[in-house]
Structure formats: C-alpha cells, structure tokens
Amino acid sequence: MTWTFSPERVDTPDATALRRDYYDDVASRYWKRPATEAEIDEGLAGDGVELLTPPTGQFLVGRYEGKPAACGGVLLLDGERAELTRVFLRHAFRGLGGAGVLMDGLEDAARALGARRMVLNTRLDLVEARALYTRHGYAEIPAYCSGPYMDVWYGKDL
Template sequence: MTISTPRTSDLWAVSRADVGSAEAQALLREYYSDVANRYYRLHLGRDCTDEEIESGLADSPSDDLAEPTGLFLLGRHGGEAHSCAGLRIRDADTVELTRVFVRHARRGTGGGGRLLAAVDEAARSLGAERIVLDTRLDLVEARALYARHGYREIPAYSSGPYAQVWYGKDITAPATGRDMAE
C-alpha cells in the first residue's frame, strides 16, 4: 500500500489582495523590518530602531501596489498569509517586482516559487511582457530565487541607495510546469 502525502508547496495558494489590508500591512512591516535589520547589521552592526522602521515605511509607501498603478499578492500557507509580492506598472510592457517576502518559518516550503509563478501570471494579466526588479547584493537568498525562476541580471534601470543589482525576465511565454512546482 502506498500512502501519498502532499508536497509542502501544495499547501500554498497565492491571490490578489488589498495592499491596505491588515494582513498585507503586517507582512509589509515584517518584510521591511527583515531587510532593514539585515542592512543595519551588515553596515552599522546593530538592529533598526522602531522609529527607523516607521520612518522607512513612511518614506517608501506601498500604496502604488494597487489599481490602477499596480497590484499586490498574498501567499497563504495552510490558509494563513505568510508571503507577499507587489507589482508596479512601469510602462505598457513592463512591471516592476517589489516587496517580495516569505516569512522565515515558511522558507524552504515552496512558497517563493509559488509566489513568483503567481507574479508571472499577474504581470501577464496587466498586459506586461517583462518583469524587472532591483535588489541589494547582500540579499543572496532572494537573488538565488530570482535566478532559479528565470530572472537574469540586466543594466541598471533605476537608482537609489539600495539598488545594487537589477534583474529582468521576459514573460511573453506561459509559465512551465517546473515554474509552478518550485
């Protein structure tokens, strides 16, 4: 007798969400705290203060990740929100991926791959043919995730204190089964 158990990635579901919702705001705060603390530890040898987190969130709002300028996705694992990603419309053919986050406790369960497959589908639904993003060099796990899902380094398209490496992905072809399974 063979007993089949679902893959942990099968427990993930990703859907559009209101970026202003309590769930979205909680994940965005956790995302910002995570990347800011990592930066502060690397460059300043300390964690961010609550005031620095609040200031950073105010200086980098996410309200453009809603119609008509973008959209926001929440990933749920076992019904509870544990990941997020935003798409910002740059032009008729290009969207920018931002605010990609999977809670530490759910990393390694396929959530990042499910999230990026949903990003591709959502970008296509906006009429985009290309996704671009910028990130920091020290976010090596995120950079590896992007590379596994077809993103390649491209010339800089933006500037900012945290934009150190830029990626792009052509999404004119539909996602493969491999993209959905990772």
C-alpha cells in the first residue's frame, strides 16, 4: 500500500478531477446540499489555479496504488510566505496515511520556492482539515486576508 506525490499541472485529467471533487466537497458542506455541476464549474472558473506552478506556486497530485486520491497546492504570497491551498483527500482514501505525506510534500514544495513560513485559511466547519493542520504544527494566527469563506487562519514556520 503506497502513496506517491508529484508536481502536476492543474489541467491534467487527474488534477482536474481532483479539483472538481475538492470543490464539490467543500461547497456541498457549506451549502448543506450537493453542489450541482454548474456550481462546480462556476466555482472553479477564474479561481487562480494557474498560479500554482513555479515560480509562483506548485500543485501536487497524490496517488494511492496508482489511483488519483489527493491533491494540494502552495502559492507564494511574498518573499517569505507561501499559502497552503486546495488540500484534499478523496473520502475513500482517508485514514490511509496520505494526509501527512501530502502535508510534508507541500511544505517541501514551499521551501523549494523559497518560503520560510506557510499560512492558510479555512472554515470552522472543515473540522478534519483543521485537525490535520494542528497535528502538523500549525497554530492559529491573526487574519492575513479576508473573504466570505474564511473563518480561521493558521501559520507555521518552515
């Protein structure tokens, strides 16, 4: 049972499917109903993922026994900070150790881009994500940005 993580363009079929599943998951939880295909399309349109490629960022796709199962990105905010974004494991692959490996890979990607600190924002209802971040040494910080889907902010020195 093995996980592999590697940088991947956000527009490959696997990356696109994972991004769609990520948006479906977080939007459906927020709205407390299943997101429609049209809502997913709208949510992904113009979402800035084109910046998740060097030198401004990186996007990783994780595979479990060769099956696309996880993704995440880092985006450079300035010369010292990177933002963790779009961290997602498909539900069928949770509990198999991939989340920790994904976090390590994303932190390594941020360091390779020159970041010395990682920050992120999330919602209070995403309790699994918040637990993952705190398990990996992230602590609550003051807000560094604002938006309608941001309830809590975390940071960690790399």
